Amino acid sequence: MADSTTDTLVKPDMEAVLSRTHVGHDLHGFLLPVLEAVSNAMHGIVARFDDRASVDGKVEIVISSANDPSKIHVSITDNGIGLNDDNYRSFKTPFSGYKLKTRGRGFGRFIAFKVFSRILYSTRYELLGTPSTRTFRFDIAQKEELIFFDGDPDFKHVGMRVEYDSPLTPWHELIRGLNQSDVADHIASHFLPQFLYGSLPEITIKIDDGDAENITSRFKNVFVESATGQITVDIEGKLETLDYSLTKIQKTRSFKNHCLLFAAADRIVGSPKDLTSLLGSPHFTDEKNENYIVIGVVRGEAFETRLNDSRTGMNLPPKAVERIVSAVSDAIGKGESSQIAKIKAEQSADLTDALRENPILRIGLKGKTVSDYVVSKPNNWTAQQFVSDLAIERFRASKELTKAITLAAANEENYVDTIKDIVSKIDQANKEALAEYVIHRKRVIEMVEAARKYAAGTTKHAPEDVIHDLIFRRFSDTAELEYFEHNLWLIDDALAFLPYATSDRTAKGAGRRKGDKVPDLAFFDDSLVLGDNDGTTITIVEFKKPSRDDYAFGNPKTDPVKQVIDTLELAVRAGGITKTDGTHMSFTGVIRRFGYIVADHKPSLVRVLKDHDFKNGQNPKIFYRFRDNEEIFIQAIGYDTLIENAKKRNQAFFTVLLGE
Numbered sequence: 001m002a003d004s005t006t007d008t009l010v011k012p013d014m015e016a017v018l019s020r021t022h023v024g025h026d027l028h029g030f031l032l033p034v035l036e037a038v039s040n041a042m043h044g045i046v047a048r049f050d051d052r053a054s055v056d057g058k059v060e061i062v063i064s065s066a067n068d069p070s071k072i073h074v075s076i077t078d079n080g081i082g083l084n085d086d087n088y089r090s091f092k093t094p095f096s097g098y099k100l101k102t103r104g105r106g107f108g109r110f111i112a113f114k115v116f117s118r119i120l121y122s123t124r125y126e127l128l129g130t131p132s133t134r135t136f137r138f139d140i141a142q143k144e145e146l147i148f149f150d151g152d153p154d155f156k157h158v159g160m161r162v163e164y165d166s167p168l169t170p171w172h173e174l175i176r177g178l179n180q181s182d183v184a185d186h187i188a189s190h191f192l193p194q195f196l197y198g199s200l201p202e203i204t205i206k207i208d209d210g211d212a213e214n215i216t217s218r219f220k221n222v223f224v225e226s227a228t229g230q231i232t233v234d235i236e237g238k239l240e241t242l243d244y245s246l247t248k249i250q251k252t253r254s255f256k257n258h259c260l261l262f263a264a265a266d267r268i269v270g271s272p273k274d275l276t277s278l279l280g281s282p283h284f285t286d287e288k289n290e291n292y293i294v295i296g297v298v299r300g301e302a303f304e305t306r307l308n309d310s311r312t313g314m315n316l317p318p319k320a321v322e323r324i325v326s327a328v329s330d331a332i333g334k335g336e337s338s339q340i341a342k343i344k345a346e347q348s349a350d351l352t353d354a355l356r357e358n359p360i361l362r363i364g365l366k367g368k369t370v371s372d373y374v375v376s377k378p379n380n381w382t383a384q385q386f387v388s389d390l391a392i393e394r395f396r397a398s399k400e401l402t403k404a405i406t407l408a409a410a411n412e413e414n415y416v417d418t419i420k421d422i423v424s425k426i427d428q429a430n431k432e433a434l435a436e437y438v439i440h441r442k443r444v445i446e447m448v449e450a451a452r453k454y455a456a457g458t459t460k461h462a463p464e465d466v467i468h469d470l471i472f473r474r475f476s477d478t479a480e481l482e483y484f485e486h487n488l489w490l491i492d493d494a495l496a497f498l499p500y501a502t503s504d505r506t507a508k509g510a511g512r513r514k515g516d517k518v519p520d521l522a523f524f525d526d527s528l529v530l531g532d533n534d535g536t537t538i539t540i541v542e543f544k545k546p547s548r549d550d551y552a553f554g555n556p557k558t559d560p561v562k563q564v565i566d567t568l569e570l571a572v573r574a575g576g577i578t579k580t581d582g583t584h585m586s587f588t589g590v591i592r593r594f595g596y597i598v599a600d601h602k603p604s605l606v607r608v609l610k611d612h613d614f615k616n617g618q619n620p621k622i623f624y625r626f627r628d629n630e631e632i633f634i635q636a637i638g639y640d641t642l643i644e645n646a647k648k649r650n651q652a653f654f655t656v657l658l659g660e
Contacts, residue, residue: 023114027186028271030174033112034061035190037076037162038203039267040109042194044080044087044160045201057201063183066207069172072165074116079159082125083134092146113140115171116164122153123160131158180207185254188219193263193297195223196245223247223295227335231327235302235320242300244328246335251291257282260296260328262314264303270313273321278329280343280379284336294336296328333379340379347374350383364393444470444487445646452546452639464520464543467598467639468503472521477502479579488521490646491541491596498539500524500585502577507570509578519567524577524587536587537594538571540564544599546639551604553611560605561612564595564634565627597636609636 023029038059045057059078065071083091091109112119122135137147153161167175184205194200200220206212227246232239249255258279259272275294276282283291306315316324333340348371355362355370365373377386451466468474472486478501488495495501501523521541542564552558556566571577572593576586599605601621614623614636621644623636637645 023111025170025174027174027182028190030115030171031183031186031190033115033164034074034076035187035267036109036111038187038191039265040162041076041078041080041160042201042266044078044082046080048079048081048158054199054201059201059203060212061187061203061205063178063205063207066178066180067176069167069175072167072175074164075161077155077159077161079157082158082160083121083123084125084127088134109138110140112164114168116167118164118166120163121160122155122163124153124155124158126158178207180205180210180213182254183207184213184215184218185252188215188223189255189261190268192223192247192261192268192295193245193266193299195219196225196247196297222249226294227331229331231298231324231331233320233323233327236317240300240302242298242302242324244296244298244331246294246296246332248292248294251283251293255293255295258284258294258332260298260325262303262316262324263297263299264307264314268297269303269307273325275325275329275332277380278326278378279332279336280340280347284339285342294332296332298324298328343379344371344374347377347379347381347383347386351386354383354387358387361387361390364390366393441487441489441646444490445643448490448639448646449643452643464545467546468520468543472501472503474504474520477505477580479581479583490642491521491598495523495539498523500577500579502579505577505580507574507577509580509582519571522571522577524585537592538568538587539594539596540567540571541596541598542567544597544605547600547602549602549604551602551608553608559608560597560599560636561608561614561634564597565630565632568593568595568632569630593630593632595632595634597634598642599636599638600640601636601638605636 023032038061041059042053042057045059046053049056057079059076062075062077064073081087119138120135121138122133124131124133126132133152135149135151135153137149139145139147155161187203187205188195191200191203200216202217203215204212205215224247225245226248228244230241230243232241234240251257258275258281260275261268261272262270275296279294283293285291303314303316307313308315351374352370374386377389381389448467448470451470465474470487471490472488473481478486478499486501488501501521502519503521504518506518519540520543523539523541524536542560544560550558551560554562556562576584578584601623606623609623612625614625614634616623621638621641624634626633
């Protein structure tokens, strides 16, 4: 019968704990046991030498048969206090409270079993002034985890040696590619905080027959603190103060871009945060035309309390990480103001070139200079991103202008006078931009006119794909086409600046295959982008061959109205579309659907349109109908009308701006 008055805790099942501990299969994951051993060595060195630890402390890393998984052997030897009785009791206690005094967790030694299957410890220490030794194999898979040996350590000084061999199979491929420089770089970057604080003992590494390399000497003049400061950020609803240190180093294969490192328990935790997107460049260039990067290290008590037991990561909310990265990037940007100024100058030049191609987008600047506008945007934006932003701003800024032009077009008698009045209200810079853009449009209209005529020397028309490509390149989308690479304004000016357009592509992102119902053009306008909150508008355009005259009502192959309806239904049912850049756009809550049929109004098409109850009373050249059941508004316009309307919209500007 069990004693109900006393009992003891069952020790943790460390194999089970380890099975739930993730270690990435990369160089960092492979070196974690070494990094833990070096960290423990530094604690032992501080315990022995105190404030002379960085002067008298030594850690030697030796890797033999480095690229042979069956023979590799790794040892880490220090001259610290050794595994004395207090340290040994802590060693035998998982999650030791003794280790918490040195910001440890008492778990690091177990990480080695994620990489190696054989681990040996040997130590020399002093017990009441008397030299003593311990040598044992450590194996958590055995019933008796500590297996002692009679032999003395292979070194004569006080200290400790940890030896690893017999790596687990998943690490074999990585081991075959190990080289000393990468290992040294990784160890150095892991202990970057100590370099910046000047508290690192002498660490050397030797691989096979190579010369021993003093990591501390190699990097102490490289990792030099260039700036320090504090930031205050919200972490889970509480304002926390964090310290940061910055260092500038030459760009190398191992250190190739600006980054921020999170430090806790006196070492780097987790992966570096790439600052390229925030700073606008992976590296800076100094006055000698040499590339350098800025590395930041951020630390604070808030990190210590959120460090996981394996010390491989911190329990920080993604939003908090984002705030920390942004705050330190801002601090770096202020210190590197001349470099940021160069980036902004390059962005301004790129945007100016883009605006030469599509000058009407200058309206989106809203009176700002290009430089002033660029300064207000992220440092990593490309010309395409600026153009996209200006397109939306232009759309917002020109709502009233577009409405005024549309109203003017409805009144043919006063159209030119009305346009004159509109243009008189546009400033000179935008007036010149508008004139340049209208010239571009005139050339495009001329090409479309030529494309719809008979091919030279024949009585055959070119396929509709020719005009389709002039308006918008097939099998592409606005994720890869820049705003000045298409001519959607030929159909409707508003379409040119909708957030997303795709051509001849399925919802999964592939091109059209035989039997697919894929729109020639499809436009998705998530109205949240434009400040509303009422769902998504889907617009599709269906092109037909010029002068085609074999349409028949109800036949999916010959009835363009049915084709538009069916294609719209498929688009809505798909619920989203994959862009050419791999991102996915979802469109739930679709409440507006529009369709365009661009085809010459030959007799068979007119019959089909009338059978579908289309009307053309307001304008004989444009048939339209709103279908109540599907809630779709469809317009059918001919190529002649398309060209005529495009000419008409632009001719007034030619008259006013160019005097034609």
